[in-house]
Amino acid sequence: MDYRKKKARNKIIQHTLLLLFTLIMLYPLIWMVGSSFKESSSVFVNAHQIFPDEWHFSNFVQGWEGFGGISFATFYKNTFIIVIIATIGSILSSTFIAYGFARINFKFKKTWFAIMMMTMMLPFEMIMIPQYVMFNWFGWIDTYLPLILPTFFGVPFFIFLIMQFIRTIPKELDQAARIDGCNTITIFTRIIVPLVMPAMMTAAIFSFYWRWDDFMAPLLYIQSPSKYPVSLALKLFSDPEAVTNWGAMFAMTTLSLLPIVIIFFIFQRYIVEGISTSGLKG
Incomplete structure (x- = not known):
């Protein structure tokens, strides 16, 4: 009986600590959502107060109107264009390259x-200037080409992930297919x-996250505001030379998280399956 009581007490303590850590980690997100309903002038005055006394839903209307005659519908459209095309390009090319490394001599x-793996160790700050000079020479500045086209030549992390998955597939399947004339x-x-669809879905989810937050x-x-994605448009709400509409900015920031949250809850099983079963084993 004492053992059962001790085990139950330990579970209560564990669950209490986990709940506490969860609240600590979610606090910035909860504060941001609460601030999206506050009056702009009271966001930082009453920063200790998570939710407002008076809810201002107009922040979402004002934020969606955007600025300079450009609404957030345009920024969302630009973001989806970049994210969807870049994700498709990175997954298709990475899968093809991974197949070459895993199956073709x-x-x-x-x-x-080894060279491909070493590129994963290069920080973006090291290649930022050479890439800019190259893309400027191509005449691609102020277009989506620098954000999209490089993904069609493979992403090293995705190549490694999918290649490890392919290595877990028996080569006898390939040999049997060749006997059948493939x-x-x-x-x-x-x-x-x-067979590698779980790993491809995992890579697609990561690609969506990275491109959306970039x-x-x-x-x-x-350079043109009409081509800005959501991540860049949100920065324009903060103007050091004028009064910043913090309520509208937090409202649009909250809306910008919705696609990521939706994608996560819909495809979270692919993340677990793609990493655990896919084989980060050699």
């Missing part, structure tokens, strides 16, 4: 793989791709 294969491309499209790249390459 070619000269200097290990060397090219070539390399047919094996890839009809056998490999359906601020630095649009800041470098996009």
Whole structure:
């Protein structure tokens, strides 16, 4: 009986601590949502108060109107264009490249793989200026090409993730398919791709998150406000030379999180399946 009481008490303590840590981690998010309903002038005056006494739903209307005659509908449209095309490009190209590294023997294969893995260690600040000079020479500044086109040449992390998944697939399936008359491309499209779908979905979710939150790249390459994504448009709410509408800014920030939250809850099982079963095992 004492053992059961002790076990129950330990569970209560564990769940209490987990709930406490969860609230601490969610506090900034809850504060942001509460501030989106506050009057702009009282956001930081009553910063200790999470939810307002008087709810201002007009913040969402004012925020959606945007600025300079450009509404947030335009910024959302721009963001979805960048995110969807870049995600499709990164997944298709990374899967194809991963198949080559996992199944095809070619000269200097290990060397090219090592070079690819080393690119994952390069910080963005190191390649930022060379990339800008190159894209400026191409005439791509103030277009979406610098944000989209490089993804069609593979993303190293996604290549590694999908390649490890492919290595868990028995090669006997490839050999059986060749006996039936399938070539390399047919094996890839009809056998490999359906089997690595969990890893591809995991990579797609990560790509969606990264592209949606990306601020630095649009800041470098996009100059016209009508082409801004949501991440860059939110920064324009904060104007050091004028009165900032904090309520509208937090309202639009809250709305900007909705796609990410929806994607997570819909596809969260693919994240677990894609990483645990997919094989980050060698």
